[in-house]
Amino acid sequence: MARIEDVAARAGVSTATVSRALRGLPNVSAATRAEVVRAARELGYVASRSASNLASGRTWSVAVLAPSISRWYFAQVLGALEHELRPQGYDVLLHSLPPGREEVFDATRLVRRVDAVVVLTVPLTGAELDVLRGLALPTVFVGASVPGATCVRVDDVAVGRLATEHLLSRGHRRIAHVGGDPAEPLNFQAPVDRRAGWMSALRGAGVAPRREYDTNGSFTSVGALAAAEALITLDEPPTAVFAASDEMAFGVLAAARRRRLRVPHDLAVVGVDDHPLAVVADLTTVAQDVVRQGSLAAQLVLAALADGPAHPREHVLVPVTLVRRGSSDGGVRTGSH
Amino acid sequence: MARIEDVAARAGVSTATVSRALRGLPNVSAATRAEVVRAARELGYVASRSASNLASGRTWSVAVLAPSISRWYFAQVLGALEHELRPQGYDVLLHSLPPGREEVFDATRLVRRVDAVVVLTVPLTGAELDVLRGLALPTVFVGASVPGATCVRVDDVAVGRLATEHLLSRGHRRIAHVGGDPAEPLNFQAPVDRRAGWMSALRGAGVAPRREYDTNGSFTSVGALAAAEALITLDEPPTAVFAASDEMAFGVLAAARRRRLRVPHDLAVVGVDDHPLAVVADLTTVAQDVVRQGSLAAQLVLAALADGPAHPREHVLVPVTLVRRGSSDGGVRTGSH
DNA sequence: CTGTTAGCGCTTTCAC
DNA sequence: GTGAAAGCGCTAACAG
Numbered sequence: 186m187a188r189i190e191d192v193a194a195r196a197g198v199s200t201a202t203v204s205r206a207l208r209g210l211p212n213v214s215a216a217t218r219a220e221v222v223r224a225a226r227e228l229g230y231v232a233s234r235s236a237s238n239l240a241s242g243r244t245w246s247v248a249v250l251a252p253s254i255s256r257w258y259f260a261q262v263l264g265a266l267e268h269e270l271r272p273q274g275y276d277v278l279l280h281s282l283p284p285g286r287e288e289v290f291d292a293t294r295l296v297r298r299v300d301a302v303v304v305l306t307v308p309l310t311g312a313e314l315d316v317l318r319g320l321a322l323p324t325v326f327v328g329a330s331v332p333g334a335t336c337v338r339v340d341d342v343a344v345g346r347l348a349t350e351h352l353l354s355r356g357h358r359r360i361a362h363v364g365g366d367p368a369e370p371l372n373f374q375a376p377v378d379r380r381a382g383w384m385s386a387l388r389g390a391g392v393a394p395r396r397e398y399d400t401n402g403s404f405t406s407v408g409a410l411a412a413a414e415a416l417i418t419l420d421e422p423p424t425a426v427f428a429a430s431d432e433m434a435f436g437v438l439a440a441a442r443r444r445r446l447r448v449p450h451d452l453a454v455v456g457v458d459d460h461p462l463a464v465v466a467d468l469t470t471v472a473q474d475v476v477r478q479g480s481l482a483a484q485l486v487l488a489a490l491a492d493g494p495a496h497p498r499e500h501v502l503v504p505v506t507l508v509r510r511g512s513s514d515g516g517v518r519t520g521s522h
Numbered sequence: 523m524a525r526i527e528d529v530a531a532r533a534g535v536s537t538a539t540v541s542r543a544l545r546g547l548p549n550v551s552a553a554t555r556a557e558v559v560r561a562a563r564e565l566g567y568v569a570s571r572s573a574s575n576l577a578s579g580r581t582w583s584v585a586v587l588a589p590s591i592s593r594w595y596f597a598q599v600l601g602a603l604e605h606e607l608r609p610q611g612y613d614v615l616l617h618s619l620p621p622g623r624e625e626v627f628d629a630t631r632l633v634r635r636v637d638a639v640v641v642l643t644v645p646l647t648g649a650e651l652d653v654l655r656g657l658a659l660p661t662v663f664v665g666a667s668v669p670g671a672t673c674v675r676v677d678d679v680a681v682g683r684l685a686t687e688h689l690l691s692r693g694h695r696r697i698a699h700v701g702g703d704p705a706e707p708l709n710f711q712a713p714v715d716r717r718a719g720w721m722s723a724l725r726g727a728g729v730a731p732r733r734e735y736d737t738n739g740s741f742t743s744v745g746a747l748a749a750a751e752a753l754i755t756l757d758e759p760p761t762a763v764f765a766a767s768d769e770m771a772f773g774v775l776a777a778a779r780r781r782r783l784r785v786p787h788d789l790a791v792v793g794v795d796d797h798p799l800a801v802v803a804d805l806t807t808v809a810q811d812v813v814r815q816g817s818l819a820a821q822l823v824l825a826a827l828a829d830g831p832a833h834p835r836e837h838v839l840v841p842v843t844l845v846r847r848g849s850s851d852g853g854v855r856t857g858s859h
Numbered sequence: 860c861t862g863t864t865a866g867c868g869c870t871t872t873c874a875c
Numbered sequence: 876g877t878g879a880a881a882g883c884g885c886t887a888a889c890a891g
Contacts, residue, residue: 186633188884199862204886212860233634235575236884239867244572246615253601260597264590267618276635278583279614281604296523297570297868298613406802432799439802462769462799465743465776525868536878541870549876573868576883634884863890868883875878 187228196224207232244300246276247486250290251305254281256404257432257460258475259305262327265479266303273487275300282308292317301486303327308373323489323496325482329374330500335489337482337501339473341375345382345427346389347507348455348471352425353390355513357453360387361398361423363412363433376404379429379457398423402433409436417444417452425453425513431460434468438512453513467511478503524565533561544569581637583613584823587627588642591618593741594769594797595812596642599664602816603640610824612637619645629654638823640664645710660826660833662819666711667837672826674819674838676810678712682719682764683726684844685792685808689762690727692850694790697724698735698760700749700770713741716766716794735760739770746773754781754789762790762850768797771805775849790850804848815840 193200198217206213206221213221224230238244247270251259267277278299282290290313295302302317306328309317314331317324326336345362352360362383365376380399387394397419402409409428416423417440428434434456438448446452456463459472481501489496530537535554543550543558550558561567575581584607588596604614615636619627627650632639639654643665646654651668654661663673682699689697699720702713717736724731734756739746746765753760754777765771771793775785783789793800796809818838826833 189886190884200885201863201887202861205861208886214860217860229630231630231633233576233884235572235581235634236867237886238572239570239576239869240884240886242867242886249616254591254597255594255601257592257594260591263616264592264618267591267616268620271617277616279600279604279616280608281601283605293566293568296568297572406799410802435799436802439804443804462743462772465747465773467776467780526870527868537869538871538879539877542877545870551876554876570868573883574870576885577868577870579870579883861891863888865886865888867886870881870883872881873879875876 187225187230189230189232191228192221192225192230195228196221204232244298245274246278246299247301247303248278248280248295248299249303249305250280250282250307250309252282252308254279258328258430258458261475262305262479262482265476266483269480269483270486289313292320295322296320301325301490303482303486304329306373306375307331321494323486325485325489327478327482333498335485335498335500337478337485337503339478339503339505341378342382342385344457344471344473344505345379345384345429346386347382347505348427348457349383349386350390351469351507351509352427352453352455352513353386353392355425355449355453357425358390358392359395359398359421359423360392360425360427361400361416362394362427362429363400363402363409363416363437364429365404366401376429383427402428402436404430404433406432406436406439409433410440411436413437413440414444417441417446423452425449426455428454428456431456431458431463431468431470434470434512435460435462435466438466438468449511449513455513459508463508464510469510469513470508471505472508473505474503524562524567526567526569528565529558529561529567532565533558581635582611583615583636584638584640585615585617585632585636586640586642587617587619587644587646589619589645591616595665595767595795598812599642599816599819602813603820606817606820607823626650629657632659633657638662638827640819640823641666643710643712644668658831660823662822662826664815664819670835672822672835672837674815674822674840676815676840676842678715679719679722681794681808681810681842682716682721682766683723684719684842685764685794686720686723687727688806688844688846689764689790689792689850690723690729692762692786692790694760694762695727695729696732696735696758696760697729697762697764698737698753699731699764699766700737700739700746700753700774701766702741703738713766720764739765739773741767741770743769743773743776746770747777748773750774750777751781754778754783760789762786763792765791765793768793768795768800768805768807771807771849772799772803775803775805786848786850792850796845800845801847806847806850807845808842809845810842811840 189200193203206218301323304326364380384394400412402412441452456470459470463470526537530540543555638660641663701717721731737749739749778789793807800807
């Protein structure tokens with residue numbers, strides 16, 4: 186493997202010049218740079234990451250913490266982050282925290298290992314967060330609101346409200362909620378907020394949220410299917426369901442199908458995300474631009490990296506939009522209005 | 523940030539001993555080791571990755587190349603890989619190749635950067651593969667068959683055959699296929715093989731595969747929906763569809779729903795994967811144990827890393843199983859047999 | 860604009 | 876069982 190010294194020898198310059206030339210730093214004449222680039226190419230030279238890390242203190246990598254990447258949302262954000270960071274020369278280090286993990290996440294593992302951290306819907310305890318803060322690495326949270334930190338997220342209360350108000354506007358009054366597990370790890374705010382939005386919209390319309398309409402789908406389609414079956418068999422079943430994710434909404438649709446309920450006539454359904462299958466399932470949903478959130482987070486990371494420690498914290502709210510489809514609106518194919 | 527020297531000073535030993543003690547190497551007395559560990563903990567010492575990389579040549583990281591992680595399959599394998607590799611001390615470097623990428627993937631970027639590479643369903647050109655081979659890094663391919671390399675995959679011809687034979691056994695003769703884009707990048711073998719399995723099963727049953735039944739769903743639900751709508755409106759529409767992925771099967775189910783076809787009575791559907799939504803959609807599918815493939819790949823990587831360059835190549839075929847559900851079999855809720 | 864020279868913080872022979 | 880010392884391959888002052 187060629188070393189910088191070999192390139193220097195071949196180009197007839199010093200290693201310092203090679204380093205400058207190859208990294209595009211100023212103070213290198215065009216001719217010299219061309220010569221160095223040629224020599225490097227001829228030798229197939231690639232700088233050793235560890236050596237330059239060690240010498241410069243920059244690792245050119247960013248850690249992404251996520252609770253399981255198997256859910257569509259996380260995979261999507263992760264992809265967007267990577268597509269934004271890699272062209273800028275950063276590697277993405279995946280760090281998924283097993284759900285229901287026993288061990289404490291030890292942020293010190295990241296020290297001198299990455300230049301920045303992106304945390305997706307932080308399933309971290311307060312103590313873990315403190316350690317992370319202690320590292321003084323640029324950190325961006327996606328999908329969570331952490332006081333004093335840079336965050337990219339949607340307003341989840343608004344999400345719940347938007348979905349529910351839409352159902353109210355279609356004349357529904359018996360609107361159920363299928364959400365996340367209330368016993369989730371700390372700081373997992375989205376489900377709580379979406380539920381709050383549901384309640385707030387109902388109350389705003391003078392409808393009292395019923396306890397038996399407030400169910401837990403564990404953020405999985407199977408969980409939501411079970412929750413929906415229970416709802417459907419109530420003495421007074423809901424006429425509409427707000428599911429806090431599209432994946433759960435698919436479970437609700439499946440339950441309706443099994444019970445031979447017509448959607449949206451017998452049961453209207455609204456989800457959250459605009460999952461790729463939502464259009465195919467003709468599911469009304471509150472779309473959150475997931476890729477945009479990932480890209481924004483990446484840009485904030487890059488900005489913080491460029492500005493140094495004095496970089497101001499920001500809190501970016503990405504707008505959401507209601508995408509009306511047949512599951513709540515009637516429509517050419519499924520509708521009955 | 524504490525350095526090894528600080529720990530050495532505090533423990534009253536040399537840096538060499540600290541290094542040995544902390545890495546669990548032999549030739550350190552129990553007492554010394556305990557003392558070192560204590561000093562390290564007290565100082566919050568974590569070894570600098572770059573420094574130890576530089577000194578030892580090991581990076582303790584593994585690159586995972588994947589074509590977009592937004593598809594369920596990739597996210598799943600990636601998750602499994604990480605869960606297996608991290609406990610062994612390896613970091614996972616994500617390297618997703620944008621679909622339809624223009625640039626050539628330059629494997630030399632991995633040199634001195636990672637200890638091993640895992641390639642998911644290799645969308646690499648021959649030249650790219652050659653460079654990768656030239657790196658002489660332990661490499662494992664998942665979901666692809668690369669001559670002379672270590673591979674973990676399912677027998678995709680068998681997958682197609684299994685699905686199709688199941689439909690034949692249910693009495694179907696007009697069985698369509700919704701697959702991947704034939705113009706996909708090189709080496710993306712799975713769709714080709716699944717299609718071959720479909721044809722082979724048909725021929726084995728004395729049924730001639732019809733050209734108009736062989737369609738392209740681009741491995742997306744929307745693509746499959748369109749393909750299925752075209753199939754349904756044929757003069758002589760199929761009575762069953764084999765979709766080469768569950769995501770595509772969902773598109774087919776949606777098309778059936780839109781056209782008010784009853785599943786499986788008017789149209790039977792079989793997918794591939796056993797996606798979490800498959801059970802909810804009551805979709806018959808050829809299950810491939812994706813997590814298992816990821817874990818196996820990780821174990822092969824670890825074995826190769828342990829054995830050194832002399833490690834033998836292996837080719838592991840993970841078995842698949844048909845999971846019968848209502849979309850092809852009738853059944854309590856959706857059936858009509 | 861370019862070269863010289865110290866390190867960056869570890870690991871690893873080789874002695875002891 | 877432990878220590879001394881020589882690097883690993885690069886970057887970053889500082890001269891010139």
